Amino acid sequence: MSDTIEFELVSPERLLVSEAVEMVVVPGSEGDFGVLGGHAPTVSSVRAGVIAVYEHGAVTARFFVAGGFAEVTPERCTVLADDAVPMGEIDRAAVEGTLPDLRDDVAAARDEVEKDAAEKALAIAEAKLAAVNAPVY
C-alpha cells in the first residue's frame, strides 16, 4: 500500500488543496469515510460537512464543504465541492446572523422550487454552524 494519497479539493471558484496527504475523511452522503492510499475506486456524493486532512495520525487541516461529489481511485481523492471554505475562515457570528433570514426565506417561499432552494441553504448554514461548534480532536 502506498503511504500517501493525492488529495484535491476544488470548488467552482478555486482550487483549495492539491497535495499528497496520509488520509482524508470525507463526509459522504451515506456516512463519513476515510480515504488512505490504495482505496478502492469509489464515486460518492458528499453532504454538507467537514473534510479532515490527516498527517501522521493527527488532523492538519479542516475544510467545510456545502455538498458535492468525491471521486476516489487508488492514487487520488478528488472532491468536487459546491462550495468549500477552510474552517479557520468561517465567521461564527456571521453564520448565526444569516440563520433567521434563511428561516424567513423558507417560510416565505411561494412554490416548491423556492422552498427547496431555501431549505437547502438553511441546511447548509446549520451544518456550517454545527461544524464550527463541534469539538476539534
Next chain:
Amino acid sequence: MPSLKDLKIRISSVTSTRKITSAMKMVAAAKLRRAQEQAEAARPYAERMEQVLGALAVAAEGRPGAPAMLAGTGRDDVHLLVVATADRGLCGGFNSSIVRAARARIRSLVEAGKTVKILCVGRKGRDQLRREYGKRIIDTMTDIGKPSLTYAHVESVADKVTRMFESGEFDVCTVIYNRFKSAMTQIVTQQQLIPFAAQEAEAGEPAVPAAGTLYEYEPEESEILDALLPKNICVQLFRALLENAASEQGARMTAMDSATRNAGDMIDNLSIQYNRARQAAITKELIEIISGAEAL
C-alpha cells in the same frame, strides 16, 4: 486642401477619441485581470469534473439504461447551439469570430438536413445572427454576469438547457465560446455538452483511468449520474462564460490599444498637415505684402 479651421476641428475630435479609447483600454485591462483570475480559478474544477465524468462514461459505456445525457438520445436530428458572445461591442474581432464559427456550424448542420436551434447568450450574438437565422433563435439571454459572473447566474442558463433536453426539444447541445489564451489570442472553441463528450486531455494532465475501472457508487450509480450530469452542464457553461468574459476584456484591451495608437498616428499626421497649411498661409501673405511693396 482642407482649411486651417477644418484641420483644427479634426485634430480636436481625434484627440477626444483617443482619450476615450485609452480610458477604455485601462478599464478593460483592470477588468481583464479580475476576469482572468476568475477564469483560471474555475478551470481546475471544470477539468476535474470532466475527468470524473469521462471515467464514469467509460465505465458506463455499452451498458443499457445509461442516462440520455451521457449516452445521447440515440438520434442527432435536432441540434441546440449555445452561442456565447458579449453584450457590448468595441472589442475587436471577438464577437464576429464567434458568430462566424456559429454560422459555419449552422450551415453545415442545415446542409446535413438537421434542425438547428440557437440559444444566444449575450446581445451581440443575437444582433448578428438575427438577420440570417432569426427564426432559429429560440431565446436570448443578456446581461448575464453583471457586475460579475457568479455560479448562480449560470445555473439559470443551465437549468433552461437541462429542462429543454428533458422535454425532448433537442438531441445534441454544443456551446460556442472564446477560450482565453492570452490578451492577444483567444481561441474559438466548440464544446459538446450533451451527450457528454470528453475533450482531449491536455498534456501534463493526469490520465483518465483505463477503461473498465469498476467504481463503487455511494449511493446508487443512477442517482449519482442523475445529479452529476446536470451539474456538469452548469459547470461547463460556467467555465465557458468565464473564459468568454476574460477573452472579451482581453480582446477589448488589444483593440483599444491599437485604436489609441492609431489615433496618435493620425494626430501626428494631421498636425503636420496643419503646420504646413499654416506656413503656406504665412508665406502667401508675405509674398502678397512684398509684391505689393515692389509694385509701388
